[in-house]
Structures are given as C-alpha cells and as structure tokens.
Amino acid sequence: MSTLQLTGVSRWYGDVVAVNDVTMTVGPGVTGLLGPNGAGKSTLISMMGGFLPPSAGTVTLDGAPVWRDTDAYRSIGLVPETEAMYDMISGWEFVLANARLHGLADPVAAARAAVEQVDMMDAKDRDISGYSKGMKQRIKMATALVHDPAVLLLDEPFNGMDPRQRLHLMELLQSLAAQGRTVLFSSHILEEVEEIAGTIEVMVAGRHAASGDFRRIRKLMTQRPHQYTIRSSDDRALAAAIIADGSADSVDVSSGSLAVQAADFGRFVAALPRLAQDGQVRLLEVTPADESLESVFAYLVAR
Template sequence: MTTIDIDHASRWFGNVVAVNDVTMTIGPGVTGLLGPNGAGKSTLINMMGGFLAPSTGTVTLDGAQIWRNESVYRTVGIVPEREAMYDFLTGREFVVANAELHGLGAREADRALATVEMEYAQDRKIQTYSKGMRQRVKMASALVHDPSVLLLDEPFNGMDPRQRMQLMELLRRMGAEGRTVLFSSHILEEVEQLASHIEVIVAGRHAASGDFRKIRRLMTDRPHRYLIRSSDDRALAAALIADPSTAGIEVDLKEGALRIQAVDFGRFTTLLPQVAKANGIRLLTVSPSDESLESVFSYLVAA
C-alpha cells in the first residue's frame, strides 16, 4: 500500500508561484488531478516524480523524501506530458533502453509493449509514430519495471477512442490491484468515468478533494439544480415554489420538464417526495443537472 504525501508544499519560479501551500495524500486506487491550464498540475506531478524540489514543504513516498532519492524509481513509473523522446530509435529499442536502466532486459520490455498493445509497431522508428502511439510507448517505458506507483500527466492526449478505452481499462485494473495511480486530464468525462477520487488544483492552490458529487453537495452557498419530470409539472411547481428551500423554478417546454434551483439540499430532497405524494403527482425523472464533474469544476474555478 504505497502512499505519496504532500505536506504544505510550494514551488515558485522567480516571482511566479506555481504551487502554493498544497497538502494532499495520494493513496492506492485511481486519483484524477484536475485544474485549468497553468493551475500547477504538471509542477505538482514533477515534484511527486522527483524532477523538481519543493521550494517549501515536503513530498514523500511512504515517509521517504522523493527529491534526490533515486531509490523511489524502483516503485514509481512516470509518463510526462512532454514529447522528449529518441525519435531515431524504434519503439522496442526505446522501451528496452528504459528496462536496462532498471537492470532489466528485453523480456520485461516485450511484456510492457504487449500491455499497451504496441507489438504491431514496436519495430518502427518513433519518428513515424502518431501522438497516440508515442503516448503508449511512453506508457510502456513507465510500466517496464512493474511499478506500484504510476504518475501520468495528460496521458490521453492524442489517443483515438479505442486507445483511450484500452488505457482507461488498464488504469482501472492497476487501481483495483491496489496500485497508486494518479493522472491529470482535461477531458472531464473521462476523469468522471475513471477516477474513484479527485484532487482539484486552481491557481496553484488545493481547491477540493474527494468524490465530485460529495464536493458538490458541500458547496451549500450555491443552488443545486434539478431536472424533474412528473405527471403534472405545473401543479408540482406551484406546490414547491412556496417552500423556502426552492429558489426558482422554470418550465422547460422543449424538455417537457421543470428546472428547479434548490438552496437547501437536505430540506428539498425530503420535501419533493412528500409534496408529490400529497398532491397525487407521480415523479417520472429526478435528475441533478449540475453534478457533472465539469459543473463542479467550473464552480470551483469561479469561487
């Protein structure tokens, strides 16, 4: 059970603060790291991978400092966002070279290439690869020593839908095995499908942590929005609008539904079935319309 602990870590470059007093713990399972461009995600991953020293604070792996500790690379695999690769090598030569850095050989390299389904192109030069193929070869090089920790910076960039599905399944399997997997991505739907836990970074600061639905429900200063269909939308709207838990109701004729803003989540979720039962109204659809990861993320950025 390998864990990365970030304790009041900051990193600045001259007068620019890239990461500002961040504290979080990354444990076994799949964790998604979210944030807008320039939020500090890559800087944070580089500190976790030992490429950057924190200006203040600490970043540790199972209690051991990561910076200038080459022993961590026995258990950590890293897939950076940057495309710095040896284009004159074939894919297999590149992965074998990375295996040899770990004291391993061609057998482990071949296993890693098979894991990312790149055997068919392993003897082609990397300079002929598409971006998605380059991503998969980088992934193979990170997996060659069978790490218990995997750090991936925007791993889905340039992948086609099939490649994304294959990588998502691989990461799910690794998380289920008890490995510690952290990935950043700007494709919010994929993070929602894949990550069991999220960490949100905004302007270098730690903005939120946990399951995105739980985060949304903790944001009590903002109304919760619902899309509701019933056997009598107008009667339901008239009954709900009188209660202080409801801030506003819109009849959406196109959707054939009500769009409701609730300012008191607990009271509204109790009130809705009571009102429907008292008025003989059947509830056909009750769907939160702002609990997608994208909605939560936009709220956090705007906060």
C-alpha cells in the same frame, strides 16, 4: 502498496507561484488530479516524481523524501505531458533502453511485457517519428510500466488518443489499481476523471481546491449557482414569469437579453420552457454563461 504524502508543498519561479501550500495524500487506487490548464497539475506531478524540488514543504513516498532519492525511482513510473522523445529510434528500442537503465534482470522480457500491456506490439518496430500522438502516449506508458512500479504518475495521458485507445488505457489503469498500485493521472476534462477515478484532487490556480470521493465533489459542482443568458421575444414578460415562479435566484433584464442565476439547476431547466409557453413568449437563445471548468473549480475554491 505505496502512499505519496504532500505536506505544505509550494513551488515558485521567481515571483510566479505555480503551486501554493498543497497538502494531500495519494494512496492505492486511481486518483484523478483535476483542474483547468495552468492550474499547477504538471508542476505537482514533477515534484511527486522527484524531478523537481519543492520550494517549501515536503513530498514523501512511504515516509521517505522523494527529492534526490534514487531508490524512489524504482517505485515510480512517470508519463510526462511533454512529447520530447527519441524520434530516430523505434518504440521497442525506447522501451528496452529504459528497461536496461533500470538494471532489470531480464530487460527484454520486461520490455515485451510492457509493450504488450499498452497494445503496441504491432507497431513496436516502427520509428517513433512515425507514431501518432496517441501511439506516442502509449509507448511512454510502456516505459513507465517496464520496471513494474508501485506508483504511476500520468500527466494528461489521454491526450491525442482515439476512443479505442482511451478505453484500453482506462481498463489498464483500473486493472493496475485493482492490483493495489497507486495510480494518479491528471486531466482538465471532467468526463475522463469521472470514468475511472474513485478519488479526485482538484487544483485551481496553484491551490488545492477540493479532495475526496468523486461523487460528493461532483454533486457540489452540480449544485453550484448556474448562470444563463437568455434572449426571447419578450424579455420583460419572461423575467416577470420567472420571478413569480421562484425557480431562479435572480433575474436581470439587460439590453437585449436576460441574465438569470439559478441554484436549483433541475427546477429551472424544467420550468423555463413551461413559463415561456404559458406566457406565449418565444425562446430565441438560452446560453450557459459560466459552464467552463474554470468557473466550476473557482466555485469549489470559494466554498
């Protein structure tokens, strides 16, 4: 069992700060690295994998610094988000080459086991140039598994996969975690993380926004103030009814719509149609104004 430890880690490019003072521990099991696009997830994974030095702070694997430690590569499997691959060779040749680069005792057996794990045996002899995006993701996964690493770092591994491929990969990651391996995967899609990650690390704009049990953080996300834009046949009458009911924290009657903020999501959603019906007001449009992941994560940062 292996543990990655990040302490005060930052990474900047000139005046641009990609990762800002991140401290976290990633241990055995499945950890989801969650955050909107541009949050710094890929930069963080590159530093965890030893492919990018921190500008400040340290990244260690079982107490040893990862940067410039070639022994660490024997314990880490990496699936980068980039699709830069050797398209002129077959998937089998690509995985076998990686097995040989690791100096494995039986590279052919290791390559076969890895390709079987990702369910690519039927397509292993086809050129990578003819693979779909999902197939490329799976063959990259095979190269990460070929040397049987204790740690897997996967950057947006579900991109381009169809539902069957996604389910297979989810089951594979859970199986690897059950063996005591450390599995970290990044995603900007909440549902992917919710399916398989017991622990999550949330990144926003290069900062570490939240950490811990998924259910606890998911509850914080649900309980944050929700904002809605509402259009109705009588905005002023509806606004008065919502205020009298007390199911919203604030109601603003603007030109052509209502702007409503409600901390108790369940109560407001249940009350709105009742209030409209009682007041004989027709609801023309109810639109969440802040349901993007960016707004959810920004709320977590501000807590």
